[in-house]
Amino acid sequence: MIAVFVRTAIALIVVVLVSQISMPVVAQAPSGQTGQTGTWTGPRLADGQPDVQGTWRPQISGGRSLEDPGVPGSVEEQANRTKGLSKKNPSRVSDPADGKVPYQPWAATLRQHQIENENVATRQDHIDTQARCFILGAIRQAANANEIIQTTGQVVLINEAYHNFRVIPVDGRPHVSSRIALWGGDARGRWEGNTLVVEVTNLNGKNRLSHDGDFLSPTARIVERFTFLDGQRLTYEATIDDPKVFTQPWKITVPNTRVKPSEDDEPWESACHEGERSADLMLQETSSK
């Protein structure tokens, strides 16, 4: 039993670590592939939706940071990064132009505190919400590979690693009651040519958008645009409007490519749960240092 616990705990830590070691660095800035809304010329499903099913992966994946995303894969490259020798990845923040999330001063202070404590957690709130296995939500799930499955009137996004899913109705139904607040918010989509436009409201403002502690408020409104360019490329854009936390609306851009399907690929269980044991281990490790 103890052996099982230790084995599982180690596996969970590995999952958390691996999640931060993401895809190889790409030199191209995301601005090279911004969304170009247009008509959809590809296949369609019975309900008229463009058929965009398959797995899509960000060119720079991982939820470590919005402004400095991704970590090079090899140990050597990681060491270089720590020494400041590695080339930085372009910021996911495409607006404002400086690539910085436009926090109000009080909010910037909170995030800075989290950046300084995320790897030396001494309090419950130092542990990232992804390490807790809370729902990633609109923006953070887009930092990972997603499988798209479409059913009548719905687009389903599945992220295997943290067993996260989003079910996005595209059948014109209204949002849920404003009394309901959700980690992932309430998503409503519609197709505009080759672009799936999703409006997210009813957020609970609890989750963080990265390991660096980015966050938004319960009154935030997110508009996402999934633009499918040529069957092989997808540009994900999200505009965040949240005057409570930010000085202006801002936008992130995440270019994705289609993952070539393989007969050997199967999604498997990724055991991540809210009673996450690795979270407590993180606190214990710090206290034993």
Next chain:
Amino acid sequence: MRKHAIPAVVAAIALTYGLLTAGGQSSTGSALRRTADGHPDLSGVWQVINAAAWNVQGHHAQKGMPAGLGVVEGDDIPYQPWAATKQKQNYEKRMTADPEGKCFLPGVPRIMYMPFPFQIVQSSDRVTMLFEYVHAIRYVHMSGKKHPEGHIDWWLGDSRGRWEGDTLVVDVVHFNEDTWFDRAGNFHSDELHLVERYTPTGPDHIDYEVTVEDEKVFTRPWKMRMPMYRRKEANVQLLEYECYAFDWEKYYPYPGLW
């Protein structure tokens, strides 16, 4: 009288077509929805209506626990003597010892009869189950591939499905020993082997039967059975239950914020 003749014929044809297309062993009544490849289309939001998550056997109500008629065939779980003792111990300390209280993934079949809805998404080589409870995802692989070699300690096991007529038959192995069947302390080992049978009995009902086999814990295989109901609300959608393993609400996104 005459003006009703055509609708009556149409209805008769529709009924015949319905019975024909419903096919399968247990299907009766109105027509099943079908996928392009002719199998029953189980897509949608489903939920059981029973108290099995608290106790799979018949039980009367207690504080915080609704009464239930039981879902175990014969209402008897054939524990080996040591296991019967352990189940009693589990029951005594259930309010603190139930792994579900720690918000771990609750295992199969328990996750199927938690008091939360789940959504089935069907594609040609997979049946994917999305759960409101702790945003769990269960993949039932329909590609015909065998279970991966093991043993693998998974909370929800490895699920391999196939169609037998209109019945989805799912074989599940590779479990850990850290989940219970219910709040009453009924348990299994990592040798757990399940055979689930999902038989649609109409467009809005599934007859769910699961055979439980575990030579480490039981003296013979045993069965549970219950209906699953389609959630019919026009605005039905999964919401969230993130569980409460600790009082996270006061820590996130930052203490004292909102």
